[in-house]
Amino acid sequence: MHPHIQKLHNIAGKTDRLIIGLMSGTSLDGLDVALCRISGQGMETGVELLHFDTIAYDKTYKDKIKSVFSKRQVDLQNVCLLNPWIGELHGEMILTCLQKWGLDATSIDLIASHGQTIYHSPKSLHQLADYSNATLQIGDGDHIACTTGIITCSDFRQKHIAAGGEGAPLAVYGDYLLFSNAAENRVMLNLGGIANLTYLPKSLDASHVFSSDVGPGNTMMDAFVQQHCPGQYFDENSALALQGNVHPGLLTALKFHSFFDQPLPKTTGPELFNLAYLQDARTRCGVREISPADIMATLNYFSAEMIVHALNICVDKLDSYELYASGGGVQNPLLMKNIRSLLGGKKIRSTADLNINPDAKEAVLFAILANECVAGGKTRFGNMKEGIPSITMGKISFYD
Ligand SMILES: Nc1ncnc2c1ncn2[C@@H]1O[C@H](COP(=O)(O)OP(=O)(O)OP(=O)(O)O)[C@@H](O)[C@H]1O
Ligand SMILES: CC(=O)N[C@H]1[C@@H]2OC[C@@H](O2)[C@@H](O)[C@@H]1O[C@H](C)C(=O)O
Structure with missing residues (x-):
């Protein structure tokens, strides 16, 4: 047996594992690095978040990624160069964190790397008969493993597509293992660039778990701020949106898209929800002059309304449920206020109430996927109808 297979075998046999989960999302704000102690597997999974940091990306990084991010036409050499470059950079960022944490x-034991999504194209987006769902994450795992000397599990989304899914949302797998609770129905709402939700029934029945992207979270607001306020990346504390009013005509035009008529589950990304989408809605609503503050207030309300629309479909027949939010959008006060008021004042909890920092949640969930990859794989979701194939995801990279 190759010594590295023996090493992996030993890791799989441990009672608990130290796993670093990495997430670099659609917002391109930074690399989330979550060091977790994970015990057990499946419904017996236990997680302790030992350290968490977001290593902010500098302007050079953001510009490099933006040159290929969610664009149909790109310089292919650029994509080729960025793949190992991001892997090495993420590896170096991990080494910086480890030094800071004194480890x-x-x-x-393992790194779980999501990589950087540069294009996400479910069939509903590309509509090409000869092709299936597709998604592409770069920042290759071999480069992370060789840079850090740590076995790396990466590229989780391809298996999901190979098994008939859309490659997302994957959070549902970890949400189910970590947050399911027999005392209450739960909805986990992640407010990242794209908003998504996971429904966790109190029956704990994995075949009734449900998950879907629901539309834009922050992505259109971020894109508009970046265009309108050079040097700013997002509408900090809703400062711009709070100065404006929702423009009813623009809101109606924004909501008019076939994506919102498609049944759940579905997935999407900035390939659809971008400045061109906003421009198209502005043209269709026919009003030339709308102030930047009104546009931002409208984009904020648009995200909230579409999130609540999907949430209401998801919880339609339930007597009761508790809502737990996570992701950067939790820090957008107007977005939270809009969601709350559209839900009739419902209390919105945070995953902090479940002992997981809401900013760290996605990185922790990828650590759980890696734990399942090496030591789990026994949970049967078994309801392919709902886009959640019963599979183990991730590819293993050794450093030797
Ligand atoms: N103080 C704040 N005020 C307003 N918005 C904020 C604040 N802090 C963070 N955000 C929002 O959160 C975003 C980052 O969220 P997050 O890190 O969850 O995104 P992501 O992981 O890249 O997204 P995704 O889950 O779609 O991949 C920022 O781009 C911004 O829109
Ligand atoms: C293709 C891709 O990277 N999708 C992301 C994105 O960001 C949020 C939403 O769109 C979600 O579907 C997904 O990430 C989370 C972590 C997921 O797969 O659950």
């Missing part, structure tokens, strides 16, 4: 790479 040696040899003490870490």
Whole structure:
């Protein structure tokens, strides 16, 4: 047996594992790095979040990614160069975190790397008969493994597509293992660039778990701020949106898209919800002059309304449920206020109430996917109808 297979076998046999989960999302704000101690597997999974940091991306990084991000026409050499470049950079960022936390790479069992999505194209977007759902994450795992000397599990989304899914949302797998609770129905709402939700029935029946993207979270607001306020990346504390009013005509035009008529589950990304989408809605609503503050107030309300629309479909026949939010959008006060008021004042909890920092949640969930990849795989979701194939995801990279 190759010594590295033996090493993996030993890791799989441990009672708990130190796993670093990485998430670099659609907002391109930074790399989320979550060091987790994970015990058990499946419904017996236990997680302790030992350290969490977001390593902010500098302007150079953002510009490099933006040159290929969610664009149909790109310089292919650029994509080729960025794939190892991001892997090495993410590896170096991990080494920086480990130094800061006073830990040696040899003490870490695994890295779970999401990579950087540069294009997400479910069939509903490309509509090409000869092709299936497709998604592309770069930042290759071999480069992370060789840079850090830590076995790396990466590229989780391809298996999901190979098994008939759309490659997302994957959070549902970890949400189910970590947050399902027999005392209450739960909806986990992640407010990232794209908003998504997971429904966790109190029956704990994996075949009734449900998950879907629902539309834009922050992505259109971020894109508009970046265009309108050079040097700013997002509408900090809703400052711009709070100065404006919702423009009813623009709101109606924004909501008029076939994506919102498609049944759940579905997935999407900035390939659809971008400045061109906004421009198209502005043209269709026919009003030339709308102030930037009104546009931002309208985009904010648009995200909230479409999130609540999907949420209401998802919880339609339930007597009761508790809502737990996570992701950067939790820090957008107007977005939270709009969601709350559209839900009739319902209390919105945070995953902090479940002991997981809402900013760290997605990185932790990828650590759980890696744990399942090496030591789990026994949970049967078994309801392919709902886009959640019963599979183990991730590819293993050794450093030797
Ligand atoms: N103080 C704040 N005020 C307003 N918005 C904020 C604030 N802090 C963070 N955000 C929003 O959160 C975003 C980052 O969210 P997050 O890190 O969850 O996104 P992501 O992981 O890239 O997204 P995704 O889950 O779609 O991949 C920022 O781009 C911004 O829109
Ligand atoms: C293709 C891709 O990267 N999708 C992301 C994105 O960001 C949010 C939403 O769109 C979600 O579907 C997904 O990420 C989370 C982590 C998921 O798969 O659950």
